[in-house]
Amino acid sequence: MLLRVEDIHKQYGKDKVLCGVSFGMKKGETKVIIGPSGTGKSTLLRCINRLTPADQGRVWLEEEEITHTRASINKIRAQIGFVFQSFNLFAHLTALGNVRIGPLKVKGMKKDAATKLAMEELERVGLSDKADAYPAELSGGQQQRVSIARALAMFPKLILFDEPTSALDPELIGEVLEVMVSLAKEGMTMLVVTHEMGFARAVADEIIFMENGVIVEQGEPKQMFTNAVHARTGEFLNKISELYGETSE
Amino acid sequence: MAGSSLAVPSQLSEQETLIQNIARLAPFIPSLLRASLINIQLLIGLIALGYVFGTLTALLQVYGGKILGTVARIYEWIFRSVPALVLLFLFYYGPPRFGIGISGFAAAMFALGFRSSAYQSQIFRGAIQSIPSGQMLAARSMGMSRIQAIFSIILPQAFRLSIPGWTNEFSSVIKDTTLAYAVGFNEVLRTARIVYDTHYDLAMSVLIFVALIFMVLTLAGNALMGGVERRFRIPGLQVPGHEKTRQSSRTSSDSWGLRLRNFWR
Numbered sequence: 001m002l003l004r005v006e007d008i009h010k011q012y013g014k015d016k017v018l019c020g021v022s023f024g025m026k027k028g029e030t031k032v033i034i035g036p037s038g039t040g041k042s043t044l045l046r047c048i049n050r051l052t053p054a055d056q057g058r059v060w061l062e063e064e065e066i067t068h069t070r071a072s073i074n075k076i077r078a079q080i081g082f083v084f085q086s087f088n089l090f091a092h093l094t095a096l097g098n099v100r101i102g103p104l105k106v107k108g109m110k111k112d113a114a115t116k117l118a119m120e121e122l123e124r125v126g127l128s129d130k131a132d133a134y135p136a137e138l139s140g141g142q143q144q145r146v147s148i149a150r151a152l153a154m155f156p157k158l159i160l161f162d163e164p165t166s167a168l169d170p171e172l173i174g175e176v177l178e179v180m181v182s183l184a185k186e187g188m189t190m191l192v193v194t195h196e197m198g199f200a201r202a203v204a205d206e207i208i209f210m211e212n213g214v215i216v217e218q219g220e221p222k223q224m225f226t227n228a229v230h231a232r233t234g235e236f237l238n239k240i241s242e243l244y245g246e247t248s249e
Numbered sequence: 250m251a252g253s254s255l256a257v258p259s260q261l262s263e264q265e266t267l268i269q270n271i272a273r274l275a276p277f278i279p280s281l282l283r284a285s286l287i288n289i290q291l292l293i294g295l296i297a298l299g300y301v302f303g304t305l306t307a308l309l310q311v312y313g314g315k316i317l318g319t320v321a322r323i324y325e326w327i328f329r330s331v332p333a334l335v336l337l338f339l340f341y342y343g344p345p346r347f348g349i350g351i352s353g354f355a356a357a358m359f360a361l362g363f364r365s366s367a368y369q370s371q372i373f374r375g376a377i378q379s380i381p382s383g384q385m386l387a388a389r390s391m392g393m394s395r396i397q398a399i400f401s402i403i404l405p406q407a408f409r410l411s412i413p414g415w416t417n418e419f420s421s422v423i424k425d426t427t428l429a430y431a432v433g434f435n436e437v438l439r440t441a442r443i444v445y446d447t448h449y450d451l452a453m454s455v456l457i458f459v460a461l462i463f464m465v466l467t468l469a470g471n472a473l474m475g476g477v478e479r480r481f482r483i484p485g486l487q488v489p490g491h492e493k494t495r496q497s498s499r500t501s502s503d504s505w506g507l508r509l510r511n512f513w514r
Binding site: 092105106135 | 381383386388389391392397402405406409483484485486
């Protein structure tokens with residue numbers, strides 16, 4: 001197992017967001033988490049790399065326990081990419097600067113090597129011509145591709161995607177999904193919170209359906225779409241496929 | 250009747266003395282300008298001191314946690330509430346009581362510098378807190394430590410956002426340097442005082458000259474800060490509306506120029 005999540009609980013005040021979530025991921029797998037908003041999908045992602053501390057439960061990346069109090073969290077986070085819904089590119093750095101800063105500051109790479117690596121990653125997301133542009137000069141889709149390149153430049157073992165296309169105009173969603181599909185096909189391990197069912201059908205090894213802080217059902221996309229065990233899963237999948245369409249394959 | 254017949258010649262003689270005064274002021278101008286250099290030195294010293302301690306105070310207030318944050322808030326409260334002159338006297342007359350000698354210049358630099366740091370800290374705190382929380386989250390998520398994130402991500406952005414506030418602080422403290430008059434070293438206002446103590450009739454012209462010096466210094470300083478702002482400008486990282494105002498004022502001045510040219514044609 002590359003990632004093991006065991007019985008995660010999280011509560012904000014009286015509001016129980018996560019009530020015992022467990023699952024695992026093998027290397028090279030892509031899993032998609034779906035579910036109505038407010039069911040703790042984003043919180044779950046943040047509990048995995050401890051951007052939000054879980055109240056209870058444990059997480060392992062390979063042999064290392066992330067949730068251990070003495071875990072060197074910065075070293076672990078450097079191995080887990082995180083792509084935000086709102087991109088969160090560093091506003092004072094160019095696209096190149098954004099992709100380069102991780103290798104430079106976190107890994108202590110030499111500037112020349114980091115620049116070369118960053119250019120390669122920008123090329124990979126199709127944005128080498130925008131290397132000198134600042135985030136404010138890029139479209140949402142371009143910003144999200146830069147943020148994926150920023151994650152890739154750290155050679156992560158796993159990338160967490162938190163609704164990566166939800167803040168984008170419809171016509172910009174395709175270019176981001178395209179990059180994500182090609183990553184999945186190259187064997188990157190990805191855990192994706194999304195409503196893009198086209199993406200899920202195309203590349204997900206498993207769909208995890210969450211509601212009210214627990215995993216209701218999980219399974220291969222084919223089985224989930226055609227033959228969901230729980231009535232609620234089928235209902236949600238139908239509704240979301242209707243809403244978002246499946247054009248993005 | 251007698252009064253009104255006297256009024257005309259006396260007005261004439263007043264104008265005469267003003268012209269004479271300007272001529273008589275000339276020999277003192279070099280020493281006034283030299284003294285204003287001391288004000289500039291004091292300004293640089295206190296701004297630098299204020300910058301270092303202001304940044305530190307702001308960082309402690311935002312990131313210092315309960316204890317250090319409270320210490321920073323108390324520091325800021327003290328130096329923002331005690332009148333500048335009182336601070337100046339405390340710093341000048343205080344240390345000798347503990348056997349520490351302090352020059353008027355040093356006392357002024359520390360008193361006004363710490364005071365400025367309290368104001369600068371609030372400019373900087375505002376800038377830090379206006380940076381979206383996602384910036385810190387993204388930095389931490391890629392494995393940066395808190396300190397690394399603050400220095401590589403937050404501060405470079407906060408610095409740019411605080412430049413307009415600093416321009417304002419600069420225009421304010423440059424005039425405060427004349428308060429050093431009170432602790433007896435020969436900055437420009439004290440030098441002016443020495444001139445008009447011996448030449449009482451020059452009082453108005455020498456004070457007007459001092460006023461002119463500060464008007465020029467403020468203008469030069471603002472131009473300098475404007476240059477700094479342009480030098481570090483990054484798309485998407487300016488104080489909201491700031492650019493717009495500047496743009497529109499330029500257009501309106503252009504149209505005034507055009508109007509004038511059309512008028513002369």
